[in-house]
Structure formats: C-alpha cells, structure tokens
Amino acid sequence: MSATPRPIDRFVAALTQKGCEPRRFGLGYTSRCPGPEHQPGDVHRALFVGEGADGDVVGHCFGDEDAETILRAAGVGETLQ
Numbered sequence: 001m002s003a004t005p006r007p008i009d010r011f012v013a014a015l016t017q018k019g020c021e022p023r024r025f026g027l028g029y030t031s032r033c034p035g036p037e038h039q040p041g042d043v044h045r046a047l048f049v050g051e052g053a054d055g056d057v058v059g060h061c062f063g064d065e066d067a068e069t070i071l072r073a074a075g076v077g078e079t080l081q
C-alpha cells in the first residue's frame with residue numbers, strides 16, 4: 001500500500017497554496033493560473049487541470065502557457081507524474 005498522493009492531487013494542493021482556488025469541474029479542475037502571463041490579482045479562471053490516462057497531470061492554460069511553465073509557477077517542478 002502506498003500513501004503517495006496522486007499527481008493531480010499534489011498539483012491541486014500546490015495551486016491551493018498559491019491562492020489559485022482550484023475547483024472541481026467535470027473530471028478535472030478549473031483554477032486561476034499561477035503562470036507569469038497573468039496579472040497579479042487576475043481572478044479569471046484560465047487554467048483547466050485534468051488527469052491523463054496514465055495518471056499524469058494535463059494542464060491547459062487559456063493564456064497559452066505550456067504545462068512546464070505552469071508546473072514551475074505552482075512550485076511543483078517541471079514534471080509531475
């Protein structure tokens with residue numbers, strides 16, 4: 001038995017710590033995006049977070065930031081699996 005949290009749970013926890021207020025949305029989450037393309041205090045929920053078939057984190061930012069940028073900005077490193 002492993003108590004290791006799923007990657008998506010770790011990412012959502014990191015977003016919560018950043019004040020991005022992730023919320024459940026369908027099979028994933030919507031959240032404010034912690035990436036550098038967004039103005040501080042921007043409350044637009046620009047980020048969708050989902051879980052890939054193999055359990056990795058799939059992120060899509062409507063500011064066109066790539067997943068590595070978002071993961072780095074959330075403070076969880078550049079990959080999350």
Ligand SMILES: [Zn+2]
Pocket residue numbers: 033034035036037038046047061062063064065070
């Ligand atoms: Zn973004």
